[in-house]
Amino acid sequence: MSADKEIKFSDDAYALVQKIIKRYPEGKQKSALIPVLHVAQAEFNGWLSAPVMDYVASLLNITSIEVYEVASFYTMFNLKPVGKCVIEVCRTGPCWLMGAEDLVKYLEKKLDIKEGQTTADGMFTLKTAECLASCGTAPMMQIGEKYHENLTLNKVDQILDECRATVIEPISHWSKKEIKA
Amino acid sequence: MASTAYINDINYTIQDGETILSFVRRNLGKELVPTLCDAPNLDPFGSCRVCSVDVALVKDGPAKSQASCHTPVIPNSYIYTHSDRIVKLRKNIIELVLTDHPLDCLTCEVNNNCELQSVAAKVGVRNVRYPEGKNHLDRKKDLSHPYMTSDFSKCINCFRCVRACDEVQGEFVLTMAGRGFDSHIVKSYNNSFFESDCVSCGACAQACPTSAISDVFESKSIVADKKVRTVCTYCGVGCNLEVSVLNGKVKSIQAPYNAEVNQGHTCLKGRFAFSFYNHPDRIRTPLIRRNGNLEPATWDEAYDFIADKLTEIRQKYGPDSIAGISSARCTNEENYLMQKFIRAVIGTNNIDCCARVCHSPTALGMQKAFGTGAATNSIEDLKYTDCILVIGANPTDAHPVTGAKLKQHALKGKTTIVVDPRRTELAKFATYHLQLKPGTNVALLNMMLYYIITEKLEAKEFISNRTEGFDDFCSHILKLDMVEMEKITGVDKELVRKAAIAYATAPNAMSFHGLGVTEHTQGTFTVMLISDLAMITGNIGRKGVGVNPLRGQNNVQGAADMGCQPHQGAGYMNAYDPEINKLYEDYYKRSIPLGKGLKIPEMFDASIAGELKALWLMGEDVVQTDPNTNKVIAAMDNLELLVVQELFLTETAKYATVILPGASFLEKSGTYTNGERRIQKVQNAVDPLPGTKSDGEIMVDIMNRMGYAQEPYDPETMLKEISGIVPFFKGVTWNNLGDNGKQWPVREDGTDTEILHTESFTRGLAKFHYFDFKESAEIEKNGKEYPYIITTNRELEHYNSGTMTRRTGNVKILTEDVLMIHPDDAARHLINDGDMVCVESERGKVDIKAKITDEVKEGILSTTFHFPEVMLNIITSDEHDSEALCPEYKVVAVNIRKSKGQYKVKQ
Amino acid sequence: MGRKLLTENINVPGIQSLSVYRQQGGYETLKKALGMTSDAIVEEVKKSGLRGRGGAGFPTGMKWSFLAKPEGVPRHLVCNADESEPGTFKDRYMMERIPHLLIEGMAIGSFALGAHSSYIYIRGEMMYVFHILQRAIDEAYEAGLLGKNIMGSGYDFDLYVHCGAGAYICGEETALIESLEGKRGNPRIKPPFPAIKGLWERPTVVNNVESIMAVVPIIKMGGDEYAKIGIGKSTGTKLISACGHINKPGVYEIELGVPVEEFIYSDEYCGGIRNGKELKAVVAGGSSVPVLPKDLILKLANGEPRLMSYESLSEGGFATGTMLGSGGFIVMDEDTSIVKNLWTFTRFYHHESCGQCSPCREGTGWMEKLLHKILDGHGTLSDVDLLWEIQSKIEGKTICPLGDAAAWPVASAIRHFRHEFEEYVKNPQNIKKDHHYYRVNNISPEFA
Secondary structure, eight states: OOTTSOOOOOHHHHHHHHHHHTTSOTTOGGGGHHHHHHHHHHHTTTSOOHHHHHHHHHHHTOOHHHHHHHHTTSTTOOSSOOOSEEEEEEOSHHHHHTTHHHHHHHHHHHHTOOTTOBOTTSOEEEEEESOOSOGGGOSOEEETTEEEOSOOHHHHHHHHHHHHHSOOOOTTTHHHHHHHO | OOOEEEETTEEEEOOTTOBHHHHHHHHHOTTSSOOSSOOTTSOOOOOSOTTEEEEESSTTOOEEEEETTTSBOOTTOEEESSOHHHHHHHHHHHHHHHTTSOOOGGGSTTTTSOHHHHHHHHHTOOOOOSOOOOOSTTOOEEOOSSSEEEEGGGOOOOOHHHHIIIIIIOOOOEEEESOGGGOEEEETTTOOTTTSOOOOOOHHHHHOSSSSEEETTOTTOOOOSEEEEEEOSSBTTOOEEEEEEETTEEEEEEOOTTOTTTTTOOOHHHHHTTGGGGOTTSOOSOEEEETTEEEEOOHHHHHHHHHHHHHHHHHHHOGGGEEEEEOTTSOHHHHHHHHHIIIIIIOOOOEEEGGGGTTHHHHHHHHHHTSOOSOSSOGGGGGGOSEEEEESOOHHHHSHHHHHHHHHHHHTTOEEEEEOSBOOHHHHHOSEEEOOOTTOHHHHHHHHHHHHHHTTOOOHHHHHHHEEOHHHHHHHHHTOOHHHHHHHHOSOHHHHHHHHHHHHHSSSEEEEEOHHHHSSTTHHHHHHHHHHHHHHTTOOSSTTOEEEEOOSBTTHHHHHHTTOBTTBOTTSOBTTOHHHHHHHHHHHTSOOOOSOOOOHHHHHHHHHTTOOOEEEEESOOHHHHSSSHHHHHHHHHTOSEEEEEESSOOTTGGGOSEEEEOOOGGGOOEEEEOTTSEEEEEOOSSOOOTTOOOHHHHHHHHHHHTTOOOOOOOHHHHHHHHHTTOGGGTTOOTGGGTTTOEESSOOTTSOOOSSSSSSSBTTBSEEOOOOOOOOOHHHHHHTTTSOEEEEEOOOTTOOTTOTTGGGSTHHHHSOSOEEEEOHHHHHHTTOOTTOEEEEEOSSOEEEEEEEEOTTBOTTEEEEOOOOTTTOGGGTOOOOBOTTTOOBOTTOEEEEEEEOSSOOOOOO | OOOOSSSTTTTSTTTTSHHHHHHTTTTHHHHHHHTSOHHHHHHHHHHHTOBOTTTTOOBHHHHHHTOOOOTTOOOEEEEEEOOOSTTOOHHHHHHHHOHHHHHHHHHHHHHHHTOSEEEEEEOGGGHHHHHHHHHHHHHHHHTTSSBTTGGGSSOOBEEEEEEOOSOGGGGSHHHHHHHHTTSOOOOOOSSSOTTTSOGGGSOEEEEEHHHHHHHHHHHHHOHHHHHHSEETTEESEEEEEEEESBSSOEEEEEETTEEHHHHHHSTTTTOSBGGGOOEEEEEOSSTTSOEEEHHHHHBOTTSOBOEESHHHHHTTHHHHOOOOTTOEEEEEETTOOHHHHHHHHHHHHHHHOOSOSHHHHHHHHHHHHHHHHHHTTOOOHHHHHHHHHHHHHHTTOSSSTHHHHHHHHHHHHHHHHHHHHHHHHHOGGGOOGGGGOOOOOSOSOOOO
16 A cells, blocks of 8 residues: 555445444443444555554544554454465364464465465565464364365365455455455 | 441441442541542542442351442342451452553552552552463553653553543543553554643542553652642632652652542643753842842842932932832732732732732622622532533633533533633633624623523522612613624624523523623623623522623732732721721731822833832732733833842843842742632742842841831731721631632631621622623724734643743643634635735734634634744734723734744844 | 254355345344334344353343433444454354344344444454445445445444454453453453443443344344253354364354254264364363263263253353353364464463453463463473462453463363373473474365
8 A cells, every 4th residue: 555545444344333333322432443444454455554544543533542452353364465265273272183283384384474474476475374263174174264175185275276366355354245245 | 217237247327328339438547448440539440340249138148349439339238348258359359450561560660659569559459460471561661751650561551531521620531441451542543642632630640540641750650858838820710739748858749639619620831831940041149130230139239229319200200100010820918918018018008919810890790789709609509500601711721620620511412601712622612602703792792691691591589689780781682673783793693692692591590700701991880781681580698690701810819908909908998988998008017099090001101101210029020911012111211219029030120120030839828719709828838049039028127127017927917917907807816728629708607608608798798780882992993904804812831921930841732822713714815824924004013923823713813922022912902901000912903924034023 | 954043044045135135024123123123123133042142141131121221421332353362253154154143133222222333343354344344334325224324213223343353352342342342452440331331431342243143033032932042041042153074164043952962073063073083172162171982972971962962061050061162162172282272362361461460461371371382392291280270360360361261271271181282281392292293284274
């Protein structure tokens, strides 16, 4: 995002934000913060820059610091730029029992990056995640909104190819869907 | 029967709603149970867990460990403060905390005054068993700010700074970002202190148990020879301060937690802006003008010169050719002496003080309505009120500690009505902001009164039992046309109606007003209408209600109490009444004049007319602060003798015949009376700089020099004299004032008064008055040619003419006066943010840097007069309040244009 | 074959949709409830003996009856769908497959509590489930099952879904409320309890997804009937998320009281240990409950079979027992390194500690560091003792139960498998890499 580009939601996203705010009683619009940050992250390249957080603050009539303290608390909010596909591999006990550690190693080798890094082409960011409530279908990973479960190394290869082949929507494309709905 | 519980098997009585910690501390002292995240002025938080105790329901029964700070005491429970496992628990917690804290205590600024250190010592941590690992010891220090510092390698994540910033100051600058082990304090958005929105109140530094947040004065360091409790010299809040002195110099200032006024809080002026006191610019010797130059002289030379000259003028032109202006920055005792000097030694009632230019309409208006011209209630009443009405005041800047409390009220969602032409900080959080056109207070209050009557919300019983004049008042108000009032004020009448209903229906409503009420041609009338609002709703005479002027200067209440106005002597007794005159004559043992004295603006006129020949100014910078500078200068120029008692060579002092170097509040003793009538002790922390004298000493010297035997200045003797003449000081003695002072009236037995008019009013029944709105003559005369209205205000960082604050680090935070201008007005004149703007009125013009903001409405401008570089008062008018002659600083008709550079003030 | 109250229709094609759900009798119970008084509904729930299915097991009816009802103050029912306890995935499974059951339960519960607007707080990672719920809610609004005057009863009820953004701590009810208010998920100090001052300082009940869903069959069949299912004070059915080294991982609805042994080995449930291996240990109720070795999980200390019930699982206290918790049933085979499994749990709690309380913020980190040190072969026996001491100083010493949750796995692992820690310390050279390194393989069946 270029620095001088004005930060503003598209009309659709703005409408969605207004819809979200209405879910809470008048004067409690701060409650909309987390859902609105999800929309903002989807709209603005998958991460929350300081100007984006300021913008969200102004929409909700709260201070910027109220946004920042929240955004930095929750793991789903990226405060630094990320790749087009963020791969999150669950690593907690039940998934570990089923090979999560091996899965991370495989992805690191395959993508030639370490956990927490983004590929040089900006395509993939590899992260590990704590339990994603998919223990019965371990090992698993989440890409965007989608859960990929009962993974095998072959399946992982296929998924990565699919990611490369599809026109990549913003990472949390869920909100776009929501806008259309 | 009161319930009880056991602490270490001994039975104690529980107080209602008590936590275990407060229960233990009340009975067994502060030290028994250690804490880290607890602080006296913050809500319980429960995060450090060091305060854990064991609680059992039966003696020696199975116990559960509870964080004592937030757990209510269970009746009949058994609290064990030092069971084995609790002792181990505390030790382990501290040990864990120390794994991420540098162990450089010997070189740490808070060595020996560090809560972590003392708790660690108390729980007996001898070694830290945890292996080396990831920590936060490499965090960088932040030394960007003139006052605030941080070193987050020392942070123990207790949240005290965050809570102080939120709960005490209400600024929300500090917060905890990240999560878990990554939790870390940030300032605004990962900023340094200087870049952040920090208002430098220092509450976080004082709250921090380590040196993670501190200040450049190292206020928490124990390196001090002594600590002296005194009262702040800036605004009328009257914060108590604790001054640390090292080697005869002021080292730092903190706010005592047991202060009833400020409960451990204060602002950047009180806490940090003290370094003016020994600034190189301080005048250190008397100066006498010889051959046009101010030349150093001895005190004797100066006194002789003055005494001779005053005697000569009095003989030649009579005593009424001499006048004195006292200072609301000086102590009660000094003010008392000043008016006594002018009345008893010189023999004239030409005495006034700077209350004239701020709250004279309040004193007069409230006297007419209730009989007493002072705040009816106390700030502590904010705890009991449901609705606040803030008119013409910007307390978060001008009265920061009270402002912070008002803001907390608003933040808690309690009804807050702000009447102000500017969208002030408080207005941003208010329930109703009535953003009226400057100068239309009377119209707006009439609207509120109208709606209270038409909505039938008046307090009938109160009105019939305790007031008079209501029927007349009512029929007059009901004749008003709301559509017309709406046009005059520019405020939607429906909004006014809602606000009026909110005020009238609140169980307890409290009003506050400032100079936006008084500094108008209808200032006194406005005060009386505010009083009407309180009367019509019965909001007077109990906790959580009343009319509460936010007094501007630290002792403006006291200066008036002491008789520094022409028509009333010490204790507000009528100076023009022959009966009372006798009382004063007996007490002062001199003949006291009965003739009408001059008020400040009249003094200037009299000087220009050649009738006033000598003027004595006690620390008053009339050239920079009084309106229409050029006229004031002409008045100064025309005097034969201008004596100025000052700390610095102010704009006014430059015109002096004699300058007497006075002393600052840090160097003198006496009392100040704050805005809630609280008489508090000022105690000198250091001696006056060599060559200077306290202003009281100067007055005593000159009185003696002119033949009046006045005892040497010391507060104890002076208070004895004052309490003998001022009725409401009757029970005041230096010794019984204690740490927190007394609120007058103080009865002979020393009991004081938190709330006035509880049973009856000073004047018997309170009286309703009505007034019609009248446009200021300034607008009628100049409004066409000068279509913009400029209204003056104050900024947090500076105090009035800035004489003191500009000589402290505050000047690095706010460097200049700026002109607030609405974006549309700026666009119309092609003015960009930061451009210089020429602001011109009928009187003259000044250049100010533009700050484009929607805090002001279109057509309205606003600025300050803290800096002599601008000399804003060149453009202000000599329109005054019709009754009290308070100048109309708040409505000035001007025109604007973009200018190239700085307009130079002609000297 | 046990009775299925919640999952009876879960495999009916199209049950996600309102029409199919209604064909199966959906929303009939809501209709019944709307004809009852709110007190009567609370009474049925009390009679049913339903205990909170999120993990703490507090009686739901009792919780409801504690709700303050001050005049003129709105109150709220909040559904805790922040399912994040490692080993637990039942709520996601249910919401994904039969969203209307939750909506029906929310409507009944809210009606009983006199709440007119309620919220489902779903964890942010489950965004696709959020959409499923939102679609179902939209359908319900269109059909007049939500909104003004629902089912013509005169009762107005709005239901919203709110998503979190990645924080286990928000499963704690006061942290959840903070998060729902748009704040950091820092748990609140209590009192005041949410029943008095919860969401936006209003009286609030927070219930787990499964608890709310269970209200539907309770009202349908009556509290007394429901209470007949199960054993003792463990009434009704419970959803168990089974995972780990078993042949048939998945969500199983059991009647409380099934023997653990049967649950692990019968084909109706887990189908035994995969690859023909031996059972080593089980974490029976989500990662925070104590791990038990084979002999203690299958049998009580007195040799009687241990049952899947609140009481039986906790029989013996923490010395020999554990807890039913959230029903996250993690099975470990004979090759599993207890120490390394524990390390992943401790890393989890360290990652998820909100950072408020010092014992937890610092303690979870040190536990992870010490375990890592031991796993790396650099540990000493005193590190094991230190580990024990840290956990004992966290347990019960923090604002919220995350401290307990972090401490219990450590305590139980040391209590029952101290020899394994000692082995790591004494013979680091013997640590076989694949002893605690699992390969991704393809032997687990596709999720049913």
